[in-house]
Amino acid sequence: MTRFNKKNVQTPLVxxxxxxxxxxxxxxxxxxxxxxxxxxRWYMAPGVKRIEVKExxxxxxxxxxxxxxxxxxxxxxxxxVEKLVEYRASLLASHGFVTMALRYYSPIxxxxxxxxxxxxxxxxxxxVMEDRVGVIGISFGGSVAIRIASSAKGVNMxxxxxxxxxxxxxxxxxxxxxxxxxxIAKMMREAGNDHLLTSLSYPNAGHLIEPSYxxxxxxxxxxxxxxxxxxxxxxxxxxxxxDAQEDSWEKILAFLKQHLYPSPHTVLQAKM
Amino acid sequence: xxxxHLQTSRFPARALHVSINRSSSTTVEAVHPILSVFxxxxxxxxxxxxxxxxxxxxxxxxxxxxxxxxxKYNWEAFGHYLSNxxxxxxxxxxxxxxxxxxxxxGGLEESRASLLASHGFASVVVQYMTTNKVDGTLEYFExxxxxxxxxxxVIKDRVGxxxxxxxxxxxxxxxxxxxxxxxxxxxxxNGLHYPRFKTSVSEFNEQHIQALHKIKINEKNQAIxxxxxxxxxxxxxxxxxxxxxLLLIYGEDDQAxxxxxxxxxIAKMMHEAGNExLLTTLSYSETGHLIELPHTPPRITxxxxxxxxxxxxxxxxxxxxxxxxxDAQEDSWKKILTFxxxxxxxxxxxxxxxxx
Numbered sequence: 001m002t003r004f005n006k007k008n009v010q011t012p013l014v015x016x017x018x019x020x021x022x023x024x025x026x027x028x029x030x031x032x033x034x035x036x037x038x039x040x041r042w043y044m045a046p047g048v049k050r051i052e053v054k055e056x057x058x059x060x061x062x063x064x065x066x067x068x069x070x071x072x073x074x075x076x077x078x079x080x081v082e083k084l085v086e087y088r089a090s091l092l093a094s095h096g097f098v099t100m101a102l103r104y105y106s107p108i109x110x111x112x113x114x115x116x117x118x119x120x121x122x123x124x125x126x127x128v129m130e131d132r133v134g135v136i137g138i139s140f141g142g143s144v145a146i147r148i149a150s151s152a153k154g155v156n157m158x159x160x161x162x163x164x165x166x167x168x169x170x171x172x173x174x175x176x177x178x179x180x181x182x183x184i185a186k187m188m189r190e191a192g193n194d195h196l197l198t199s200l201s202y203p204n205a206g207h208l209i210e211p212s213y214x215x216x217x218x219x220x221x222x223x224x225x226x227x228x229x230x231x232x233x234x235x236x237x238x239x240x241x242x243d244a245q246e247d248s249w250e251k252i253l254a255f256l257k258q259h260l261y262p263s264p265h266t267v268l269q270a271k272m
Numbered sequence: 273x274x275x276x277h278l279q280t281s282r283f284p285a286r287a288l289h290v291s292i293n294r295s296s297s298t299t300v301e302a303v304h305p306i307l308s309v310f311x312x313x314x315x316x317x318x319x320x321x322x323x324x325x326x327x328x329x330x331x332x333x334x335x336x337x338x339x340x341x342x343x344k345y346n347w348e349a350f351g352h353y354l355s356n357x358x359x360x361x362x363x364x365x366x367x368x369x370x371x372x373x374x375x376x377x378g379g380l381e382e383s384r385a386s387l388l389a390s391h392g393f394a395s396v397v398v399q400y401m402t403t404n405k406v407d408g409t410l411e412y413f414e415x416x417x418x419x420x421x422x423x424x425x426v427i428k429d430r431v432g433x434x435x436x437x438x439x440x441x442x443x444x445x446x447x448x449x450x451x452x453x454x455x456x457x458x459x460x461x462n463g464l465h466y467p468r469f470k471t472s473v474s475e476f477n478e479q480h481i482q483a484l485h486k487i488k489i490n491e492k493n494q495a496i497x498x499x500x501x502x503x504x505x506x507x508x509x510x511x512x513x514x515x516x517x518l519l520l521i522y523g524e525d526d527q528a529x530x531x532x533x534x535x536x537x538i539a540k541m542m543h544e545a546g547n548e549x550l551l552t553t554l555s556y557s558e559t560g561h562l563i564e565l566p567h568t569p570p571r572i573t574x575x576x577x578x579x580x581x582x583x584x585x586x587x588x589x590x591x592x593x594x595x596x597x598x599d600a601q602e603d604s605w606k607k608i609l610t611f612x613x614x615x616x617x618x619x620x621x622x623x624x625x626x627x628x
Contacts, residue, residue, distance in 0.1 A: 002345050013316065013339055019307050019324055020334040023352040028336050035307035035324075041316040091317055212317040215347055249317060 003208070004215045007083075009090040010050060012040040041213075043087050045094035050086075056117050059103040061086050062125075063093030069127035072134065072260035074099040075118055075148075079139030091211055092136070095253055097260070098128045115148055132260045134162075136252070139174075139207065157184050158191025165198050165255045167248050169205030173235035177207070200251060205244035206236020212249040216241040303328065304617065306392070326617070327355040368430040368616035369420045371455070372397040373413075375437025376476070383565055384434070391609055393616065394426045400473060408473040410451050413442060417453045429456065430616045432516075434608070436461035437529070437561065438476060444538075445469050447516055448509040457615035459519045459608055462526055462561050464501060464534040466508035479505065484579060494573060494589040501530045504537055511538050512545035519552050519611045521604050523559035527591035531561070554607060556600035560591025566605045570597030 006013065018033035044050065047066025053059065061084060065071055074097045076089040089101035102118050104110040123130040137145030150159040166184060168177035181199055188194035202209070206218060222232035236244075306325045314320055322335065336350040370393045372385040378401040385395035398416045400408030421428045433455040435443030440463015445451065447458040450469055467475055483500035490496060520538060522531035535553055542548040556563065562571045576588040592600075 002343070004341075004347065007342060012313070016338045017307070017309055017322060018336045018338070019305050020336060021303070021332075022334065023332045024334050025350070028338065028348065028350070033336070034303060034333070035305045037307050037309050037312070039309050039320065040313040041318075042313070043316055045315055087316075091315070094315055214316075215349075 003217045003220045005085065006043065006087055009043040009086045012042045015039045015041065043090040043094075048090065048093045050090070053100065053121065055121065058114060058118050058121060060084065060100045060118065061089065061103075062098065062100045062122075063090050064098050064127060065093050065096050069098075070129045071096060071098045071127055072132040072256070073097065073122040073125065073128040073130075074133065074256070074260075075115075075122060075135045075145075076101045077104075077115075077135065077137035077141030077144050078102075079141050088136070088138075088211055092256075095257075097256065098122065098125060110144065112147065115144060119148070129262070132262070134256060134260055136256075138209070157187035158193060160188065160193055160196055163196050163198070163255070163259050165200070165252065167200045167209055167252075168202070169207060169209055169236055169241065169244060170201055170203045171205060171235040171237065171240075172207040173233040174207040198255070200248055202240065202244035202248070204237045204240035206241055207234040208236070209241075209244055209248055212246045213242075214245060216245075303331070305333070306613075306617065312390075324353075324355070329355060331355040366425050366427045367392060367394040368432070368456075368612075369393065369423070369426040370395040370612065370616075371413075371417055371420055371431065371433045373400075373433065373435040373439030373442050375439050376401060377437075387565065388434070388612075391612075393612060394420070394423065396420045408442075410445075410469055410471055410473075413446070413473075414451050414453050417446070417451075417455075427616075431455060432457040432459070432612060432616055434459040434461075434612075435463055436563070437463060438473070439463065441465070441467075441476070442469075442473060444509055444511075444518075447514045447518055448511055449513045450509070455516055457517045457519070457612065458514075459521070459611065461521045461563050461604070462523060462529065462531040464529055464531065465511060465538050466505040466534070468507050468509045480579060487579065490589065492587075492589075494587045495576070495578070496589050497528045497579075498526070498530060502533065504530070504533060508537075511541045512547060514542070514547060514550060517550050517552070517611070517615050519554070519608065521554045521563060521608075522556075523561060523563055523592055523597070523600065524555050524557045525559055525591040525593075526561040527589045528561035552611070554604060556596065556604070558593040558596035559600040560589075560597060562590050562592075563597070563600050563604055566602040567598075568601065570594050570601060572597070 016036060016038055018036040020028065020031065020033050044063070049064045051062040051064065053062050074092055076092065076099050078085040078101070084101055084103040086101045089099040092099040100118060100122050104114070119133060122128055123133050135145040135148050137143070149162055149164055150157065166181060168181050170178050178201065181201060185194060185197060185199060188197050206216070208217065216236055216238050217234060218236060219231055219233040221229055223229050305327050308323050310321045324333065327333065331354070333353050333355065334350050335353060337348060339347040341347060370385070370388050372388065372395055374381045374397070380397060380399040382397055385397040388395040396416065398413070400412065417431065420426055421431050433443045433446050435441070440460035443458050443460050444463055444465050445468065446453060446455050467479055469475055480500055486499040488496040488499060520535050522535050524532055526532065532555070535555065539548065539551060539553060542551050560572060570592060571590060572592055572594065573587050573589050575585050578584040578586055
């Protein structure tokens, strides 16, 4: 029982697609198919560069789209895993964003200053438009992202100053995300900044809403720090979860492009 | 479209859009579906399309995807489908074969054969030139062809030949039974139906050497070889002896060889002989001698040997205009693939019908 994760994003997934005679449910490796093809799926579009970052106490991986730029920037923060997950960042770079996947070792160790430093590193990159840097986070990374958006130590949703896209799976078995989402909306309504909030809520989708076509896992082995191995139930059912990933990923990309890529007339004015 | 019952284990099969076509009825044993995925290489978060063709009607199949992971875990998903009433490559083989023959440029050019293999044809490209000397006895080509036929993954009686330029002339020689082999079909790109080889392809040299004085130099100081291949030789192929389908392709502005005149003569001879139903001719205006792979830059001129026995090279005009030639490359490639599939892939139609 494991989650899908490709550590090396510089090589493709190599997938074998076959046609078998009849309606069969097993024996795929024992019986020869009638026809078979091999398909590759890449995490990095042609020309995307991958650079390891280790400076000012920050460890991460930077992905840079091809072209002269400048590009908007993104900080990508994963959930509580003790390794650097790069594949979403590489996909975001493939869509035109200079993206850094941030490594952190535990929620105790990650300091707000570290996250600020990471954002500075992105902003200072010669290919990045420094006033067009966003944050994307999943799970615990999502909390970190919100914290950045509100520029405060405690999360006071009233202090959110930038557009926020908040996504939950209603069958999330790890945290009561529906309740949290409602609370966020309420706080922002009361603070008068709920025009910044867009919420997406997916019935029967679980906690791990990842980019399109990443296989759904309802539960998997999970280790953290020195804790004994346990099974974590993430929730979600295959089809609705898959639909949620496809739909949300499309909306995430549209949201990021809308808010981070300058519209044509803006660019003209800036350059003159 | 067909109805589907989809089961997924790990992969969300939402990523797949599947349409399955079929042909008419067939015996149960001999089903050769053609499976294609578009695009074969893409980004992880992009959809792809899977098409399964050449199945009998209402034929149950299981579509399966399998990914061996970096760690020890494997991921797979499968779905059950039924082909529709209209009905529509291969996996572990066997495959139809193609012998691919290039022109007098020397070396071994693998680009076309590798693409043909990507489209489901076991392909072999043979080297037959060393430095600037055209070599290659007829016996050499015969041996190469038989080697391909006898390969365990090749369907012995479904081996065709594709040739361009001098390779096209070799291909036509094969089709016209100059050698002891019989290709199932023949594609000739800017080749000529002369000379008819007796023992070796180097006999082509003799024609050139005698005609060197006919090489023209134009106002841009470019060499034009065309006239060295005119008039049409008496020692030409008996195209009446061709019994396999022939796809003849030429550029109307070919400045290297008289491919237009040759094609016209072939058509005339086959008409008189009564076998012109085997011939399909494709001609492209403003296109020269080099009709190469799609999306590669069209080459109007090349640097080539002076042909006077020295090692000098000069700019030689092969003809055509960039856009028309680029379009010709795209169009001809599609038509070549369609022709090869029609001629070489077994279709349920031509297999003995069962007694239902």
